[in-house]
Amino acid sequence: MIVEDSLVVRRLLAHIVSRDPRLTLVAAVASAEEALRELPRVRPDVISMDIRLPGMDGLEATRRIMAEQPTPIVVIADSVEDASLRISMNALRAGALSVVEKPVGMETGGHERIAGTICTQLYIMSQVPVIRQRSLGAARPPQAARPEALAAPQPPALLAIAASTGGPPALAQVLGAxxxxxxxxxxxxxxMGSAFMEGFAAWLDGLVPLAVGIAQEGEAPRPGRVYVAPGDRHLLIGPxxxxxxxxxxxxxxxxxxxTLLFRSVAEVVGPQGLGxxxxxxxEDGAAGLAELRRAGGLTITEHESTAVVYGMPxxxxxxxxSSLSLPLPxxxxxxVQLAGRRP
Structure with missing residues (x-):
């Protein structure tokens, strides 16, 4: 299902979807209210959601859909508007699975790349099982997650953290603690699409106690700061x-x-690395996390009970x-406990 108020963009998205043999369009509507009415009838596998809609906006629509009839949602957003970016990030926090750039026309540069990204995201997210949002605080740790199950052999010096589908709200919760x-x-x-990384970092910076920004080449990482990999670039810690x-x-x-981030942490700080x-x-990150653990670092994976998609963990x-598997909360x-073990 496509939810988009602009007739031009709605027709463009319908054309993009119709060209992909993996996808079938079941509905294209102009408002969130119409989407909510049609949802029980057409029961789509995935929804393409505009953010700026007349009446109910895409953020509130996402909240309603995830509460009433959970369905994978891909946010289609204008990447250059700060307000739209903030709403898009909050839609991810409300249960949307990913955000991709809105196409602006067949003749514009990068159209085929954007169209391909949209179709691939819609297809991939259609496979994700979603449930009504639950209180993650109610999750219970697995049997192995006893307080004595993980202890740092050396005082940790660096934390590396990674996520993909469902990552923004998960990162907000972890870093917020x-x-x-x-x-x-x-x-x-x-x-995440490169066009959204600046907005993602700014959104996270406004949510968590730590200072968050895009990482810069040659920067010396400082305690209490979060360095986000730039769009379409690897982030590593150098020798x-x-x-x-x-x-x-x-x-x-x-x-x-x-994997490249975790691998660099294994090579540079080894047993003083936290992953x-x-x-x-x-499976991105899995091989690198294994290398970090073999180098003596401590590694934590999100437990299946809270992961939106349990693929990478x-x-x-x-x-x-994985040294230890824990529910997100x-x-x-x-x-905090591990980092507090200072010499």
Whole structure:
């Protein structure tokens, strides 16, 4: 189902979808109210959701859909408007699965790339099982997650954290539990279209106690700050302890790649590295997390009970890369506990 108030863009999206053999259009509506009326009748596998709608906006529509008839939602957003970006990020927090750039016309530069991204995201997200939003605080840790199950052999020096599908709200929850004087630098990889990374970092900066910004080449990471991988670039920690921004080819179709981040942490700080892998589709980060654990670092994966998509954490567990698996609400407090073990 397409939800888009502009007739021109609605027809363009319908044309884009119609060209992809993986997708079938069941409805194209001009308002959130109409979408809510049609939803029980057409029962789509995935919804393309505009954010700026007349009447009820896309954020409120996302909240209503996730509460009443949970359906995978892909936000189609104008990447250049700050207000639209903030609404898009909040829609992800409300249950939407991903955000992609809105097409502006067949003749504009990059149209085929944007069209391909939209169709791929719609197809992938249509496969994600979603449930009514639950209170994550009610989740219980798995049997292995006892307080004594994880202890740092050396005082940690650096935290690397990565996520993909469902990542923005998960990252907001984990980082939101860290105090402003958290004693470690935080390096962060989130799979998201490059056009949205500045807005994502700004949105996160307004939500969590730590200062959040886009990582810069050659920057010396400081405690209590979050360094977000730039759009379409790998984020690494270099041999001298400085940040590296790399245009190296994508790894398993991902740039930035979580595996390359974790691998660099394993190589540079080894047993003083902390690695966290959250919700996401695929296996990015799993091999790198395993390398970090073999180097003596501590590694945490999000438990299946809270992950929107248990693909990346599950792969890390299979590869032996997880020191401990925890439900999302317990990860932040455990990081505070671990980082507090100073010499």
């Amino acid at each position: 860290l105090p402003a004087d958290f004693p470690l630098p935080v390096l962060l990889v989130q799979h 001298g302890g400085l940040l590296r921004i790399s245009g190296e080819r994508p790894l398993a179709s991902q740039r930035p790649a979580a 966290v892998l959250l919700t996401g589709m695929g 599950a792969a890390a567990v299979r590869m032996g890369g 317990l990860i932040g407090p455990r990081l």
